[in-house]
Amino acid sequence: xxxxxxxxxxxxxxxxxxxxxxxxxxxxxxxxxxxxxxxxxxxxxxxxxxxxxxxxxxxxxxxxxxxxxxxxxxxxxxxxxxxxxxxxxxxxxxxxxxxxxxxxxxxxxxxxxxx
Amino acid sequence: xxxxxxxxxxxxxxxxxxxxxxxxxxxxxxxxxxxxxxxxxxxxxxxxxxxxxxxxxxxxxxxxxxxxxxxxxxxxxxxxxxxxxxxxxxxxxxxxxxxxxxxxxxxxxxxxxx
Numbered sequence: 001x002x003x004x005x006x007x008x009x010x011x012x013x014x015x016x017x018x019x020x021x022x023x024x025x026x027x028x029x030x031x032x033x034x035x036x037x038x039x040x041x042x043x044x045x046x047x048x049x050x051x052x053x054x055x056x057x058x059x060x061x062x063x064x065x066x067x068x069x070x071x072x073x074x075x076x077x078x079x080x081x082x083x084x085x086x087x088x089x090x091x092x093x094x095x096x097x098x099x100x101x102x103x104x105x106x107x108x109x110x111x112x113x114x115x
Numbered sequence: 116x117x118x119x120x121x122x123x124x125x126x127x128x129x130x131x132x133x134x135x136x137x138x139x140x141x142x143x144x145x146x147x148x149x150x151x152x153x154x155x156x157x158x159x160x161x162x163x164x165x166x167x168x169x170x171x172x173x174x175x176x177x178x179x180x181x182x183x184x185x186x187x188x189x190x191x192x193x194x195x196x197x198x199x200x201x202x203x204x205x206x207x208x209x210x211x212x213x214x215x216x217x218x219x220x221x222x223x224x225x226x227x228x229x
Contacts, residue, residue, distance in 0.1 A: 004158070033216050042202065043159065045216030058216050090158050102149055102206055104217060106158025 003027045004107035006091050012113045019078045021110050023091030032074040033092040033104065034058075034066060043090060049074055081114040088112075119203045124224040133190040135223050137203030140184040145207050148179060150188045151219070152199040159202065159219070162188065198227045 004025045013019050023032065030051050035043040045058030047066040055066060063085060067075045078085055088111050092104040120138040127133040139148065149164040163170055163177045165186075170177045176189040190197055202222040 035216065035219075040221070042219030042221055043217070044219075048216055088156060092158070102147070102164065102204075102217065103161045104159075106160070108158055109156065111156075 002108065004091060004093055004105055006089075006107040006110050008110060009108065010111045012115065013081055014115050015080075015082055017081050017114075019081050019112065021076045021078075021089055021091075021112070023074045023076070023107055025072050025091075025093045025105075025107075027093055027095075027105060028071075029093035029105070030071065030096045031094045032068065033094075034064075034074065034076045035090045035092065036060065037088040037090065037109075046076065046089075078112075078114075081112075083114045086112060086114045119205055119220060121201075121203050121220065121223045123221065124226065126226050126228055127190075127193050129195060129227050129229050130192055133193040133197065133225055133227070135188040135190075135201050135203075135225060136185065137188070138185045139203070139205045142183050142205050143207075146205045147207070148177065148186050149204040149206060149217070150175070150177065151202045151204065151217070153202070153222070154196075154199040162201075193225075193227045195227050195229060198225060200224050 007022045033048040034046040036046055037043045044060050046064050047058050049055050049068045052068050065077045088109050090109050091107040094104045147164050147166050150162040151159040153159045162174050163172050165177045179186045200222040202219050
């Protein structure tokens, strides 16, 4: 079984709808991240969380919110989806130790299309 | 994080060594060089990292120049499955807060030719 899973894998929705993307991990990692990737570009950080009580905004947090329901679960919500949020979304985790801090493990991605 | 420069694309014959360069001329003394790759729309995968000594693992070797201003990722015997976008990232080991995600640029699209 995959260590980092994302649901759904694909989603098509309409402008104005609320959407939740979910991420679960079995690696026992404290740190979790949400990234967005647009075609032909690298990944950009949306939100990250160091533990259940810690949530931080990343580079492009406007229009998004997150919830860290448990150590293993980190959800990303689009409160009112708009077409320019069409992208590939990745969840990632990393361990607590300093050495493992930048060794992030990524999920398979969620392809979101907003019409 | 220091800025990195990578060629947009490279070709390599299957079975040969693939050498991917990265320039990071403004790297600081406490910044490490990390390499990730992304195989067609899959999640990025960590490959290797190093500070100043050459590093090798089961996937690749990392050669960092003595002045640390550039590095080369080496895939010793490239296979078709190594076709991917390779990202070179320069980053401190632990920033202690702030924007703690990885900064991915556009990377190098490595195409392994049969």
